[in-house]
Amino acid sequence: MENREIVLSVKDLNVRYTADRGEVQAVTNVSFDIHKGEFFGLAGESGCGKSTVAFSIMQLLKGAARIAGGSIQFNGRNVLAFTKEELRTFRWEKSSMVLQSAMNNLNPVVTIGSQLMDAILAHEALPRRAAQERARELLKLVNIDPARIKAYPHELSGGMRQRVVIAMALALRPDLVIFDEPTTALDVVVQYNIIRRIQELKRRMGFSVLFITHDLPLMLEMCDRIAIMYAGRMAEIAPVERLLEGGAHPYTRGLLQAFPSLVGPRKELRGIPGSVPDLITPPAGCLFYERCAHRQEDCLLAPPALEDLGGGHSCACRHMLSKEVG
Amino acid sequence: MKGITVKYVCKRFFSALFTLWVALTFNFLLPRMMGGDPAEFLASQTALGSAEYAQQVREQFGLDKSVFEQYIRYLGGLVRGDLGVSYTNFPIPVTEIITQAIPWTLLVVLVSTLLSFLIAWIIGTLAALKKGSWFDNLAVGTSFYIQSIPYFWVGMLLVMGLGYHLGWFPMGHAMTPGAELSSFWAKAGNIAYHACLPVLSLVIVSLAGRMIMMRSNILQVFSEDYIVLAQAKGLRRGKILTKYALRNALLPSFTGLMLSLGQAVGGAIATEIIFSYPGIGLTIMNAILSHDYPLVQGCFAIIALSVVAINFLADLIYPLIDPRVSLD
Ligand SMILES: Nc1ncnc2c1ncn2[C@@H]1O[C@H](COP(=O)(O)OP(=O)(O)OP(=O)(O)O)[C@@H](O)[C@H]1O
Ligand code: SF4
Ligand SMILES: [Mg+2]
Numbered sequence: 001m002e003n004r005e006i007v008l009s010v011k012d013l014n015v016r017y018t019a020d021r022g023e024v025q026a027v028t029n030v031s032f033d034i035h036k037g038e039f040f041g042l043a044g045e046s047g048c049g050k051s052t053v054a055f056s057i058m059q060l061l062k063g064a065a066r067i068a069g070g071s072i073q074f075n076g077r078n079v080l081a082f083t084k085e086e087l088r089t090f091r092w093e094k095s096s097m098v099l100q101s102a103m104n105n106l107n108p109v110v111t112i113g114s115q116l117m118d119a120i121l122a123h124e125a126l127p128r129r130a131a132q133e134r135a136r137e138l139l140k141l142v143n144i145d146p147a148r149i150k151a152y153p154h155e156l157s158g159g160m161r162q163r164v165v166i167a168m169a170l171a172l173r174p175d176l177v178i179f180d181e182p183t184t185a186l187d188v189v190v191q192y193n194i195i196r197r198i199q200e201l202k203r204r205m206g207f208s209v210l211f212i213t214h215d216l217p218l219m220l221e222m223c224d225r226i227a228i229m230y231a232g233r234m235a236e237i238a239p240v241e242r243l244l245e246g247g248a249h250p251y252t253r254g255l256l257q258a259f260p261s262l263v264g265p266r267k268e269l270r271g272i273p274g275s276v277p278d279l280i281t282p283p284a285g286c287l288f289y290e291r292c293a294h295r296q297e298d299c300l301l302a303p304p305a306l307e308d309l310g311g312g313h314s315c316a317c318r319h320m321l322s323k324e325v326g
Numbered sequence: 327m328k329g330i331t332v333k334y335v336c337k338r339f340f341s342a343l344f345t346l347w348v349a350l351t352f353n354f355l356l357p358r359m360m361g362g363d364p365a366e367f368l369a370s371q372t373a374l375g376s377a378e379y380a381q382q383v384r385e386q387f388g389l390d391k392s393v394f395e396q397y398i399r400y401l402g403g404l405v406r407g408d409l410g411v412s413y414t415n416f417p418i419p420v421t422e423i424i425t426q427a428i429p430w431t432l433l434v435v436l437v438s439t440l441l442s443f444l445i446a447w448i449i450g451t452l453a454a455l456k457k458g459s460w461f462d463n464l465a466v467g468t469s470f471y472i473q474s475i476p477y478f479w480v481g482m483l484l485v486m487g488l489g490y491h492l493g494w495f496p497m498g499h500a501m502t503p504g505a506e507l508s509s510f511w512a513k514a515g516n517i518a519y520h521a522c523l524p525v526l527s528l529v530i531v532s533l534a535g536r537m538i539m540m541r542s543n544i545l546q547v548f549s550e551d552y553i554v555l556a557q558a559k560g561l562r563r564g565k566i567l568t569k570y571a572l573r574n575a576l577l578p579s580f581t582g583l584m585l586s587l588g589q590a591v592g593g594a595i596a597t598e599i600i601f602s603y604p605g606i607g608l609t610i611m612n613a614i615l616s617h618d619y620p621l622v623q624g625c626f627a628i629i630a631l632s633v634v635a636i637n638f639l640a641d642l643i644y645p646l647i648d649p650r651v652s653l654d
Contacts, residue, residue: 060554104551107556154650
């Protein structure tokens with residue numbers, strides 16, 4: 001893992017949203033690397049800043065948001081310094097994205113074929129016929145009958161639509177594909193079929209994946225490494241094996257224990273009591289303090305920094321847990 | 327791809343025909359349910375004012391027959407394009423009066439409707455694209471202000487200001503009365519000149535609402551995921567705006583446009599009164615005031631026909647621009 005080529009490197013990323021009450025510190029000092037061919041997961045409660053990180057990478061943040069600091073390097077190039085045209089080609093050729101809501105990713109009044117071709121033709125000077133042929137190939141890739149190329153989105157099921165978007169995301173053979181909760185709106189069976197498909201395509205085509213979800217068990221099954229965010233900050237980044245042993249951060253431990261079948265002896269299911277602090281006026285110390293079962297007085301001094309533990313594992317906590325602690 | 331089927335067209339056509347029949351039947355019944363005897367009224371208007379005269383009128387217009395027989399004659403006439411004879415302009419056929427009035431109404435209402443939609447689309451789109459800019463604030467602010475002014479006031483202001491005080495535009499009529507206009511262009515110019523104020527007044531009052539609607543449609547579409555995905559795909563700005571944003575944002579406006587076109591023949595009664603413009607609106611107004619039932623009925627029949635026809639047309643166009651419209 002260590003010596004593999006790094007595709008994406010996010011360093012000390014800070015993103016702020018301007019709201020009526022003040023600035024929302026949506027993402028603070030977030031750092032992580034994704035290696036070539038790696039299946040990288042990003043998990044955390046709703047509102048912890050996962051989508052904001054994803055949108056920052058694609059430079060798709062809207063008016064209210066601004067990147068207040070940090071850097072995003074893609075294959076060694078600074079994404080934040082791209083010109084308009086560099087950004088346009090970076091998008092989809094280098095990094096593509098499947099958005100959160102499965103249902104509204106596609107333009108309802110244009111055929112799926114035409115939308116696939118738009119993606120191809122925006123980046124490659126091809127005759128329309130050739131682009132159409134490519135679009136058919138892409139549909140086959142995700143197990144959709146190429147004859148449906150003339151179908152409109154509403155004529156397809158939710159699962160099929162999301163597979164079309166996945167096919168679209170692979171159209172230009174990008175180095176990184178970002179999935180932002182690609183299956184939340186779908187039922188479980190469809191969800192697993194799609195995930196299997198993504199895994200298989202990744203093996204075949206060798207792209208890296210940034211996979212965002214709430215679904216921790218699913219993540220443990222699929223990912224190489226998982227990053228856990230809390231209140232806009234990185235809590236822990238760990239290889240799956242380390243997480244299966246329980247993880248080092250009290251928040252990670254709490255999340256894992258919410259799914260008792262996964263870690264250690266069977267316990268009753270329990271969430272983590274308490275709620276996330278306000279991100280407009282965050283407290284001075286560790287943001288997890290209010291809910292932490294292992295807190296001590298020094299935790300209130302300053303938010304703990306992310307510490308490298310070696311082996312692709314890092315954690316931000318003053319009192320990290322060892323394997324034994326349940 | 328689905329495309330329109332013959333079955334769909336037939337279904338829509340017969341449904342339109344049925345709607346038309348219902349409308350025309352109401353059109354026949356309503357004046358008869360209102361009470362009052364038009365023959366008596368007509369007779370009272372003449373110097374004779376006698377019962378014999380009223381009877382004569384009744385026979386002449388078939389009012390002595392049973393209602394059912396009148397209804398059959400009415401429908402038969404409609405099918406042949408015969409709308410009867412005007413009471414007050416006897417013996418001029420209603421169709422002749424209507425054919426003279428319709429072009430003026432169509433001219434003013436169609437031009438103002440199309441112009442207003444076009445301008446609204448452009449300003450609304452620009453305002454949405456530059457949301458929060460001085461242009462957007464100005465457009466929205468002015469719209470809310472203009473929307474609160476009643477129409478007749480706008481009309482009067484134009485007539486008084488641009489017509490009477492400044493004398494830039496004629497204060498009424500569709501053409502200069504008694505003017506010798508030999509060439510086609512001189513005539514067209516004169517007509518356009520007279521249409522300016524009525525058109526302007528209609529554009530002013532309808533623009534604001536349509537502009538605000540277009541702006542909010544665009545903003546709504548911009549927040550959709552497929553626009554974000556189109557950006558993420560690295561599509562060029564022009565393509566995102568036309569194929570992804572406008573195609574969707576224009577759909578609701580199309581409904582509005584079709585509705586307005588359907589109402590075009592109904593005209594703008596207020597406009598035609600304020601600008602003494604000789605269209606259908608003024609004709610209806612005068613016909614009602616003088617109890618000219620055949621003329622009122624004829625006008626309403628034509629209005630019903632045009633509303634139904636435009637709706638039928640819209641039904642045919644919808645599936646082409648919005649594939650989600652069901653063909654059942
Ligand atoms: N446009 C905005 N204006 C103000 N605050 C925002 C805006 N968008 C997001 N936020 C805030 O930023 C934080 C991070 O949001 P983000 O959407 O990245 O969370 P997320 O982890 O993707 O959540 P979810 O799992 O619900 O998708 C949240 O606290 C949210 O309230
Ligand atoms: S730093 Fe302290 S409060 Fe924060 S997670 Fe670690 S133990 Fe808990
Ligand atoms: Mg999200």
